[in-house]
Each structure stands twice: as structure tokens, then as C-alpha cells.
Amino acid sequence: xxxxxxIVWFERDLRLDDNxxxxxxxxxxxxxxxxxxxxxxxxxHQLGGASRWWLHFxxxxxxxxxxxxxxxxxxxxxxxxxxxxxxxxxxxxxxNRRYEPWQISRDQKIKQQLLSHDINSKSFNGSVLNEPWxxxxxxxxxxxxFTPYYRQAVIKSTHSQPLPQPKFANNLIADNKAxxxxxxxxxxxxxxxxxxxEHWTPGEIGAVxxxxxxxxxxxxxxxxxxxxxxxxxxxxxxxxxxxxEISPRQIMEYLRVVPDSNNRxxxxxxxxxxxxxxxxxxxxxTLPQDNLKHNFDFFxxxxxxxxxxxxxxxxxxxxxxxxGMRELWTTGFMHNRxxxxxxxxxxxxLLTDWRHGANWFLDCLVDADLASNSASWQWxxxxxxxxxxYFRIFNPTTQGIKFDRDGEYTKRFLPELKDLPNKYxxxxxxxxxxxxxxxxxxxxxxxxxxxxxxxxSRENALAAYEMAKQTSLIQ
Numbered sequence: 297x298x299x300x301x302x303i304v305w306f307e308r309d310l311r312l313d314d315n316x317x318x319x320x321x322x323x324x325x326x327x328x329x330x331x332x333x334x335x336x337x338x339x340x341h342q343l344g345g346a347s348r349w350w351l352h353f354x355x356x357x358x359x360x361x362x363x364x365x366x367x368x369x370x371x372x373x374x375x376x377x378x379x380x381x382x383x384x385x386x387x388x389x390x391x392n393r394r395y396e397p398w399q400i401s402r403d404q405k406i407k408q409q410l411l412s413h414d415i416n417s418k419s420f421n422g423s424v425l426n427e428p429w430x431x432x433x434x435x436x437x438x439x440x441x442f443t444p445y446y447r448q449a450v451i452k453s454t455h456s457q458p459l460p461q462p463k464f465a466n467n468l469i470a471d472n473k474a475x476x477x478x479x480x481x482x483x484x485x486x487x488x489x490x491x492x493x494e495h496w497t498p499g500e501i502g503a504v505x506x507x508x509x510x511x512x513x514x515x516x517x518x519x520x521x522x523x524x525x526x527x528x529x530x531x532x533x534x535x536x537x538x539x540x541e542i543s544p545r546q547i548m549e550y551l552r553v554v555p556d557s558n559n560r561x562x563x564x565x566x567x568x569x570x571x572x573x574x575x576x577x578x579x580x581x582t583l584p585q586d587n588l589k590h591n592f593d594f595f596x597x598x599x600x601x602x603x604x605x606x607x608x609x610x611x612x613x614x615x616x617x618x619x620g621m622r623e624l625w626t627t628g629f630m631h632n633r634x635x636x637x638x639x640x641x642x643x644x645x646l647l648t649d650w651r652h653g654a655n656w657f658l659d660c661l662v663d664a665d666l667a668s669n670s671a672s673w674q675w676x677x678x679x680x681x682x683x684x685x686y687f688r689i690f691n692p693t694t695q696g697i698k699f700d701r702d703g704e705y706t707k708r709f710l711p712e713l714k715d716l717p718n719k720y721x722x723x724x725x726x727x728x729x730x731x732x733x734x735x736x737x738x739x740x741x742x743x744x745x746x747x748x749x750x751x752x753s754r755e756n757a758l759a760a761y762e763m764a765k766q767t768s769l770i771q
Contacts, residue, residue, distance in 0.1 A: 301384045303377070306331045306366070307399075309422045309540035310358045317390040322462040324388060327498035327741050328380070328469040329366050331355060333480045336372040337483070342745035344659035346628040349489050352482035354539045356501025363464070367474035369706060370660055374406055380471065386388075386415055392422030392540070395574045396666050397581035412556050423537075424571050425544045427454060428578035438579040440681040445575065446568050448470040458545040491712040495627045496535070496662065503536035507550060515554065519562040525620075525631035526704035531563070532629070534663035571672040576681060578706070583680075584654070584670040587745065592679035594767040596760050598647040604745055607642050608656055613721050613739075613746035615706050616696035617641050622709040628662035635701060640690040645753040647760060650677040678761075685763045696722035712742050743764035 302321045306329065309315055321327045335342070343351065359366040369376045377389060389410060394403070403419065410417040421427055431448050432438060483489075488634035497505065510531040514521070521529025536542050544567055553558050577583045587593055606612055610621035619633035630638070635657075642653045654673040658664045676679025678688075700706050703721045707714045713721060715735040720727035725739060725746060732739065739745050 299754075300325045301386050302327045303380060303386060303389040304329045305373075305377075306392055306530055307390060307391055307540075308360065308538070308552055309392040310354045311503070311543070312358075312361050312423070312459045313500065313548050314543045315462075315509075316422050317392045317418075318460060318625050319421065319459045319462050320418065321388070321390045322464070322467070326467045326469050328384070328386075328475075329362055330376075330471075331366055332373045333368070333482075333577055334369045334464045337369060340521070344493075344661070345484055345488075346660050347658075348482040349484065349492060349628070349665045350535055350539060350662045352477065352480070353498035354541060356500065357541075360755050361500065362468060365470055367471045368477055368480060369474060373402065375410065376407060381410075381413065381415060382471070384471075388416030390418050390420070393419045394423075395428060395578050397577070397672055398579075413415065414700040416760065423523050424542060425548065426569070426571060426575060427450070428575045431575065435696075438575065442569065442682045445572055446565060449568050449571070456545070458543060458549050489628075492628055492662070493506070493536075493624045495629070498535070500541045503533070503542035503606050504546075506531070506536060507542060507547060507581075510552060511554065515559050515563060516557075518559040523633050524699050525634050526700055526702070526708075530632060534665070534668075535629075536572075538663050538665045544728040552600070572682075573592060573667040577667040579703070580681075583674070584666055585651070586681040587683050588674055589679045591765055592677070595649075595679075595764040597649045599649055599652070600646070603646045603747060604642075604648055604742070605650055607638070607648070607653075608645060610709075611744045611747075612641070613725070614692040614742040614750075615710055615724065616640065616692045616700065619706040624657075624660050626709070628660065630661070631705070632696075633674070634705075636676055637671060637690045637692055637695050640688075641692055642745055643677045644686075644689045644757040645748055645750065647753075647757060650674065650679070660695070664720075666725055670674075685740060687758060689757060691750060691754075693750065695723045707715070710743075712737065721727055 303326045304318050304321045304327050309317070312318065318659060345622070347744035355366070355368070380386065389760050391403075394400070407419075413636065418639055422598070426449050431445060431452060439448070510533065513532060514529045517527070517529045521527045523636070533542065537544070544596050547567065548564075551560060553566065580588060607617070607621065610618035610625070612618055616634065620630050620638045623634070624630045639653055642648045643650050650673045654669055657673075658666070661669070671680060675682065675684055678684055697705060700716070703718045706721060713724065713735070716724060717731065720731060722734070724737065724743060737743055
């Protein structure tokens, strides 16, 4: 039996730099670094396939940084921590806070159990600039609109300087009952992830590299460039932030040496937009399941399975939509503007419940985040706080012409359209037969015909919204 052990529980804070739980524990003596893959529950918090892929390599990177001393477990964290405490003399258990409702409930229960056994426990803020309960209105109620929230977040910002990476001596402890990373079974059993490797480098080193690349090549064009999917103007830091391979405090520290500009301010605003999603999830814990605007409870969704399948597979007949869905499947990512357009199309043109789209994104995105995903889908659908108005319906044809004029993004993910002139790229059904023949395209074979008519489906969506509104008034 070893003595004087302090457990550092890595949840989704897979880094050494600016890791407050780790820094605190190092100062207490010997530490047992652990990761628990919590798969004992079923439900909405289960990781999707793309996230599991990322997690495997992020954990592999963290383990290497810890000199192969990260101890892996699989199962119920409460039972695993109880077992560790029974086999070791544990002085304390420390971790960084999470804000998903099930994690809050679970961690509160674990803290109470540890307290009853006279074991110290302490959690820290390792993932946000401002914790959700620190930004409130004068009457102590939460904000529902982003702009006033953002103003207060900037004024009341409580974030401190990032912590340096702690220095390890010989105080990392191994547990002989830990399992190896492979036994967590995170990687897919079929080879659908082959193209992920050329796009991503999970882990703390990859996160810092991605940030530096963005600051050097993307930030100067961020505000305008982020609307154009063919341009390299977005940070692609979202999966690194989600898995805690880099913290918002670290990003802000890098930004301190960047001259003030509209691009810098816009990027900082987007960091706070991410936190606003956590804020909404904390104050409205049913965000992933329930419409925040309850008149949408009466919305007459059509929910046609064949339409959902064609949307998922990128076979809607609308090239910008299909390019986005193919990007998602092949890279585990989708450009932010295209996310809005594909989501709008599913909800408003195909009249499919936003929760179906949210679930697909959670399974396919390497940056799948319950808070951001739920808040963003409710925003597009028009049923969330601070939501886009329902009548704002993106036209995939005009959006493609405006934001991918040269077709670089669309043709990258739809090579079957590579020989189609740009004049017809976003509406191939309008192309003359000889143009289609020259491009080796037969509609309905090499490329599908449109799944719905845009004008007609828009009118149907507005009529459905009006019906839901009137129904909710008489309930």
C-alpha cells in the first residue's frame, strides 16, 4: 500500500500547461494521474465516433507527456475512485470542472462521497474565462441575449494568467490495476477515419501549433474571411478547446501580443460565444432536448427518414449542402458558415426536427460539444435564446454563389462536379443537356436531382411556423 497519494483526474482537460488541478496536486506530493472513460451510462452524453477517434490520440499524446504514467480506467467513475481509495492511502482527489448537467450531478455526488470518507477533493476552472454563475443581470437572473452577456463578461472578466507547466520529479505513481489505452476501444472497427489523419494532430502540441498557424496566417483576415469556406481564415481550434488540449486563458495570453484590430476583437468575441453556449447549458440544463421557445413544441415536423438520410449522405441535389455534409464525413469537421446553411436546410427546407441534425453532428464532428452543438442548432432553428428568426432561411444556391464563387470548396468535396462550369455549379438542374453531358453528369445518376424545391419548401416552412405559433396560442 502506497502512502500520500493525490489523484489528478483528467476529465476533458488533456494538457499539462495551464492545468490548475494538476498544478495544485503537484504541490501536495506524489500524484496518481488518471483518466476514466465513463461509458457505464447510456444517453445523450455518449461520445460519437469522431470524438472517440480524437480522444484516443489526445490521450496518447497526454500519456507521452506524462512519461507513460497516465493510468487508464473504464467504467463508473464513482466506483473506480472508491476502489482506488480502498487500495491506496489517498490524501486528495483533484479535477477541473465540467459544465454539462450530468457531469455536474455526478461530480457533486462524488465530492459528497469523498467528504464522508474524510478525503479532500477540489475542483478548478480549467476551461472557461468566466464561469457561468459569475455573469448575471442586476436581478441575478441569467442573460438570454449574447450581446449584453458579452459586455458584462468583458467587464467582469475573472480569468487570470495561464499557469506554467508543472515540473515533475519522480512523483508520478502507477497503479497496477489500470488498463492500457487500447482497451478503451475508442478507435473505429471499420476504416471510415482514414482521411482524418491528414487533417488533424490531436494533443497539446498539435493545439499550440494550430493556434500559432492561425495567428500567423488567418487572424488578419478573420472577420471577413471566416465566411468563405475555401479560405484558410478560421482557427480550427474547436476540437482542441473541446478536449482541453489548450485553454481559453492560453489563447488570450497569445493574443495579448497581437495588435488591436477588428479581426482580433471578432475572434475574442467568438471565444465568448463559445462560453455563452456553456452558460446557456448551465442555466437551462434541458437545452439538448427541449425547445427553449416553447411555441416550437407545437411545430409540425415532417421528419421523413429518407430525407434525413439523403442530407446525412450529402445527396440532397444542392451542391453547397452536399459539399458540407461530405466535408463532415471525410474530415470530422465542417466550416462554420456551411454548418449554418446545412442546418437551416434540414430544419426549414426539409422540416426535420433540429434534434435529428444535432445528433448527427454529435456523432460526426471531432469538435462535437454538447453545449455548442445544442445552442447552435436551436439558434438556427429559431427556438433558442438569442435565436435567428425563423423566417431567416438560407438559400443554398445564392449562398454558394456568394461565398464560394469560384467553386473551390464545393468541387473539393464534390469531385463529380469538377467539370461543371461555375455558372451552373450551384444549380446543376438549370444546366443545358449538352453542358451536363460535357461534364459527364446525368442528373439522378452521377449527381442527384434536388430533393425539394427551394421556393416551395420555404413557403411550407413559413406556413408550418405560423401553424405552430397559432396552436401554441390556443393551448
